[in-house]
Amino acid sequence: MRILFIGDVVGAAGLAALSSLLPPLLSRWRVDVTIVNGENSAEAGFGITFDSYRAIRNAGADVVTLGNHSWNRKEALELIQNEPRLIRPINYVPGTPGAGLVEVQTAKLKRVLVINALGRLFMEPADDPFGTISRILEERRLARDVDAAVLDFHCEATGEKQAMGHFCDGRASLVVGTHTHTPSADCRVLPRGTAYMTDAGMTGDYDSVVGMDKREPINRFATGMSSGRFTPAAGVATMCGVAVETNEATGLAVTVAPVRIGPHLGERNPHFWE
DSSP: OEEEEEOOBBHHHHHHHHHHHHHHHHHHHTOSEEEEEOTBOSTTSSSOOHHHHHHHHHHTOSEEEOOTTTTSSTHHHHHHHHOTTEEOOTTSOTTOSSOSEEEEEOTTOOEEEEEEEEOOTTSSOOOOHHHHHHHHHHHSOBTTTBSEEEEEEEOSOHHHHHHHHHHHTTTOSEEEEESSOSOOSOOEEOTTSOEEESOOOOBBOSSSBTTBOTHHHHHHHHHSOOOSOOOBOOSOOBEEEEEEEEOTTTOOEEEEEEEEESSSSOOBOOGGGO
C-alpha cells in the first residue's frame, strides 16, 4: 500500500502549495491513502476553518488531522462534529468534540486506521498518549483488523516523539511527528517494521520562522517585547511530508522517504514511486 503523509499546512501560502502540488502527485505516484495535518491551515495561520478544510480535502486528502491549535477557530467545533474525516488528538480530555481516530477504506478496499495524538512535554495538558495508543493498537491489530495504521503524533519534544516511534514499532505502519514545522533527517524504518520520522515538516513558506512572517518572531526574541500579532509568511510555500510503501500481508513498512517540493529546501521525492 502507498501512504502519503503531508505535514502541517500553514496559512494561505501552504494551502496554495497543497492545492497545486498534491493532486498531480497523487495520480503520478498512485497513492492509496493521503493524510494531511491541517491545524494551522486557517488564513491567519492558527486553527482550521470550513474553507481550509474543504481546500485540503479537495486537494486529495483522505483524512485531515489536527493538534494543539484544534480549537483556535470556533467553527472547528461544529466542523469536527459533521466531518468524520477530520480528527483531533485522541488524548484530549473526555467530552471533547469529535474523534481522535478514523478508519477509512481505500479504492482497493484496504482498511486504514489513522490516529491523531498530542504529546505532553512543553504542550498543553493532555491525557497519557502512550497508554491510549497502545490500547488502540491492541484492539485494531495490523494484518488482522486493519491493513495499515498511521499515527500523527503532534508533539514538541524530539525525545517524546522518538519514544513513541519505538513504543509503536511493529504495531503501526507509520509514526510521524508534527508541530515543530521543520523536517527532520531521521526518516527510516525501525527494527520491527514501523516507518518513522520525528517531524514531517510544514507545508508553508520556509523564508519565515516556523511559517510565520519572520519580523515579529525576530523582534520578540531580540527585545522580549511584542509589537503585533504573528501572521503567516506569504511567499511561495514548500510542501513537506513522508511517503511510505507497506507490505500488503503485514501492513508494516517496506520503505520510506521524505517528500520536499518547493523553494528554500533541497527537493526530495520517493524514488521508489517514480
